[in-house]
Amino acid sequence: MVTKTLTHLDWLESEAIHIMREVAGQCSNPVLLFSGGKDSLCLLRIAEKAFRPGRFPFPLMHVDTGHNYPEVIQFRDRKVNELGERLIVASVEESMQRGTVVLKTPDEPRNKYQSITLLEAIEKYQFDCCIGGARRDEEKARAKERIMSFRDEFGQWDPKNQRPELWDLYNARVHKGENIRAFPISNWTEMDVWQYIEREKLELPEIYYAHNRDVIKRGGAIVPVTEFTPAKAGEKVENLTVRFRTVGDITCTAPVLSDADTVEKIIFETAATIISERGETRLDDQMSEASMEQRKKEGYF
């Protein structure tokens, strides 16, 4: 008899399904964080495979900075409709109106304030677990992240006080007010994500594919020209063929020069790429070597 093993994508998918079902089995009020980005789209497909023909045992939630590409929001809403699931939008702008988020300057990037809005939503809806699409290969500080990561009442992640995680026995028990961040695709790399998107024929927001866009070359980065990120005096606006590798707040997501207009071409480019996802496209992460770790301690995803 032939011994059978799972291919790497089947193995990763199966692990992710197992993790989601553990969340559903152990937590009383979980939520899945959905941004419209490629990692969270993988999560949605995994949730379908985990729970269909039933309903998802959790709502979806977008922590919205208000600085979005309209294509992404349209895509988000269409996707949620197709799935027939419930979407909650937690808005950073509402936190600003409540005065719980105070920007230092009006054009300050809002990504880091998502933590506050997220914590407010957790408290409002009494969520005991947030399922997120973070991956350990994204950034150094994430390499030690648990699959079920414990956060205290202030949403804080204490790298020195994490529960040991053995085999695939996940301990998602929390007291009221505390919560778990569950990361079903922890063990995926960017390449795995693209291969999965290709295999599952997942539809993505258009901005992931090569398109023409007005941009400015600023420092080493390509900055898109938008109402939130206008050209500064003296800067030259160019119309270039670009694509995004992540979608998020407009003010801190930069595209890369690329002609890749299909998933196959993106996979080919990713294989050849020598700059990691965050270094290239998250304008806010390069500030300091430890910036991600700092944000995680403050309750970021």
Next chain:
Amino acid sequence: MIEKNNNSVLRFMTCGSVDDGKSTLIGRLLFDTKTILTDTLSQIEKTSQKRGMTALDLSLITDGLQAEREQGITIDVAYRYFSTGTRKYIIADAPGHEQYTRNMVTAASTAQVAIILIDARKGILTQTKRHTFLTKLVGIKHILVAVNKMDLVDYDESQFTKICNDYKEFSQAIKANNNQAKIDFLPMSALVGDMIVDRGNKLNWYQGPTLLEYLEKVDVTELDEHSALRFPVQYVCRPQDSSNKDLHDFRGFMGRIESGLLKVRDQIKVLPSGHQSSVKDIRIGEMKIDEAIPEQSITITLDDEIDISRGDMIVHDNDTVQSVKSFKSMICWLSETSLNPGRAYLIMHTTRSSKAKISQICHKVNVNTLAHEDANELQTNDIAEVTFKLAQPLIVDQYEQNRSTGAFILVDESTYHTVAAGMILSME
């Protein structure tokens, strides 16, 4: 490098004492398989310069958190990834400092292969024995003894041979959970890069595979057609959709095959109730399949309407496995708070849990000498043989037979912390 879609996953861990070259080895593997990305590399360059080093310090690649960077130590298990055309690799990087036992046991719990590093100048140390004991304890079946820093002993073959012989001698004496570990030996220099991905030209007397060749070829498939079916139910799907006739009575039992094979039409029984039925269909998402293999997450439906909930175990109907209310196990105490033998703890085992009390601490194992010692309580990093009494029946196997149904964790019911990891030795 474009990956083929047909590769599988290999999980391995590295163990070594401080300064044996573990970080350098992992850095080298990632570097030579072109997994390190430019911006990471430029950060490492900057940091290397800041610290006054002239060459690139590859060990910085695996340096994780700020707190550790300040103290200059690694305190927790980190996971790294790389891929070749053949396999996707997940490395569990367990540091060798104070919390060594706890970290090693954690890393080993999901690893299929352990690389044990030995400094060619120092040979076998107490730590080597400890690492070997722990990897065997946690049931790793493939051990690669990597003799590092061969450049510092002039690539001397006789030094390598001596270390191999010493190792074979003591490792036979170590009996812990599995005695069939397959052991291989490799001379290398992580710093120079000899025998990691490239052979280099200094170790021509060694004919075996390089580290990467070893990893690409090592056969970790367990002979699952012989092992018994274990399908713990994680979640029950009852859409109760009255607008849809097909879904109205749908009851899907969801979970992952932990061992054995499950086919459509198989006769099964549900434990602990003992109710029997047969498999009507098996699916992954909406796709129906005829047969499910280990590690596959599936949904099944049955021909009869029987009551099944999370925590139940589905096995073949001719299986003689029975639920137990006590067992003997090896545990590794993980928590900073020591074990209180008078208290009840929660055991989490597959998808089921039960309150449990310790009926006896048989002995503690000294991980340095492997001697058995008497114990009344257990502290962080202690390994001990312990018997438990359970409030609820569990369906268990010996850990040596089954790494899923033989494993459990212990949770403190007031803090909810995970306080110990356990491996079942025998059912009482």
